[in-house]
Amino acid sequence: MADGAKQTGESLLFLTDEQLRKGIEAMYFAYRGFTADPDRILEEMEYGRAHHRAVHFINRSPGTTVNNLLAILGVTKQSLNRVLRTLVEDGLVEAKVGTRDRRERHLFLTEKGVLLEQQLSDAQRRRMRVAYKQAGPEAVQGFRLVLEAMMDPDMKRHFSELKEEG
Amino acid sequence: MADGAKQTGESLLFLTDEQLRKGIEAMYFAYRGFTADPDRILEEMEYGRAHHRAVHFINRSPGTTVNNLLAILGVTKQSLNRVLRTLVEDGLVEAKVGTRDRRERHLFLTEKGVLLEQQLSDAQRRRMRVAYKQAGPEAVQGFRLVLEAMMDPDMKRHFSELKEEG
DNA sequence: CTTGGAATGTCAACAAGACTGACATAATAT
DNA sequence: ATATTATGTCAGTCTTGTTGACATTCCAAG
Numbered sequence: 275m276a277d278g279a280k281q282t283g284e285s286l287l288f289l290t291d292e293q294l295r296k297g298i299e300a301m302y303f304a305y306r307g308f309t310a311d312p313d314r315i316l317e318e319m320e321y322g323r324a325h326h327r328a329v330h331f332i333n334r335s336p337g338t339t340v341n342n343l344l345a346i347l348g349v350t351k352q353s354l355n356r357v358l359r360t361l362v363e364d365g366l367v368e369a370k371v372g373t374r375d376r377r378e379r380h381l382f383l384t385e386k387g388v389l390l391e392q393q394l395s396d397a398q399r400r401r402m403r404v405a406y407k408q409a410g411p412e413a414v415q416g417f418r419l420v421l422e423a424m425m426d427p428d429m430k431r432h433f434s435e436l437k438e439e440g
Numbered sequence: 441m442a443d444g445a446k447q448t449g450e451s452l453l454f455l456t457d458e459q460l461r462k463g464i465e466a467m468y469f470a471y472r473g474f475t476a477d478p479d480r481i482l483e484e485m486e487y488g489r490a491h492h493r494a495v496h497f498i499n500r501s502p503g504t505t506v507n508n509l510l511a512i513l514g515v516t517k518q519s520l521n522r523v524l525r526t527l528v529e530d531g532l533v534e535a536k537v538g539t540r541d542r543r544e545r546h547l548f549l550t551e552k553g554v555l556l557e558q559q560l561s562d563a564q565r566r567r568m569r570v571a572y573k574q575a576g577p578e579a580v581q582g583f584r585l586v587l588e589a590m591m592d593p594d595m596k597r598h599f600s601e602l603k604e605e606g
Numbered sequence: 607c608t609t610g611g612a613a614t615g616t617c618a619a620c621a622a623g624a625c626t627g628a629c630a631t632a633a634t635a636t
Numbered sequence: 637a638t639a640t641t642a643t644g645t646c647a648g649t650c651t652t653g654t655t656g657a658c659a660t661t662c663c664a665a666g
Contacts, residue, residue, distance in 0.1 A: 352616085378613065542633060543643065
């Protein structure tokens with residue numbers, strides 16, 4: 275019951291409930307570490323995680339539309355709008371009216387926005403780099419494989435579209 | 441600058457900024473998948489992620505104290521108390537006064553609590569199991585290695601203390 | 607050209623879940 | 637006796653999510 279990993283005779287020990295539980299807990303604790311460094315920086319400047327996410331994905335896809343960002347972040351436009359408004363007001367993001375379709379707003383980071391993005395992602399990458407180094411290349415490959423397999427198909431699509439990689 | 445992964449001649453390609461960014465994004469999207477299934481169940485019964493976390497760790501360490509739970513979850517007692525109160529009121533958690541130190545409350549899941557925990561963790565494990573199976577045992581080992589390396593030392597300690605594993 | 611619908615923005619109200627600060631109670635430790 | 641610890645509780649705040657309603661702008665189809 276509830277298991278489904280009955281060790282069919284082979285080495286399926288990695289699929290035991292106990293292993294899965296530990297994986298779940300590892301995911302939980304690791305995610306807290308993952309967000310800890312940027313959170314500290316954001317707190318100082320009265321921003322939150324939502325601002326980080328917006329800045330991150332605008333940096334990754336300059337000129338992206340609000341709608342596209344909504345699809346990636348999976349929040350309501352009202353929620354995103356509040357965040358974007360403060361970012362525009364504070365001069366971190368520029369929303370340019372589309373030339374082809376003038377209803378659309380194309381989002382770009384300003385110099386100031388790029389600076390914050392770098393500050394945040396430097397902190398996050400630092401931890402990531404240490405973890406990667408410590409675990410080694412093969413572990414990193416496994417890490418990525420499992421993470422991708424955990425994503426919802428829609429999210430995986432967004433993930434894959436983000437950047438051509440080696 | 442901001443890099444630090446300058447390919448010292450060897451195969452340190454897995455430490456490039458681009459690889460690290462993709463890792464960060466993978467972590468973000470995967471975590472959303474990770475929480476999606478329990479979230480759906482919780483929503484139906486007017487509970488949130490905070491309730492899930494409490495129920496999970498009480499199940500893992502029956503008889504744990506409020507203080508210990510606070511340390512693991514890293515929230516304020518007021519925040520945890522609100523969640524625990526509803527869980528006790530709804531008959532999912534029992535808070536027993538300590539025998540040695542009567543200030544402490546030892547927390548246990550009731551039958552009803554165990555049932556919810558199973559429902560939630562079954563859903564979460566199901567996704568985990570699929571991902572693990574898809575990625576394979578070696579990938580899972582790498583996954584776990586990287587996650588552990590990402591944790592804050594305090595959290596890693598809590599993680600290790602949770603259960604002896606093979 | 608008019609109208610319908612899509613993309614966006616905005617206002618208002620609300621909820622979960624985090625926070626702080628202050629205070630109460632009970633019990634252990636000094 | 638007093639200080640400290642463990643817990644609970646009240647009140648207020650913040651972030652980030654939610655709905656619902658409505659305005660604006662503009663493309664596209666009739």
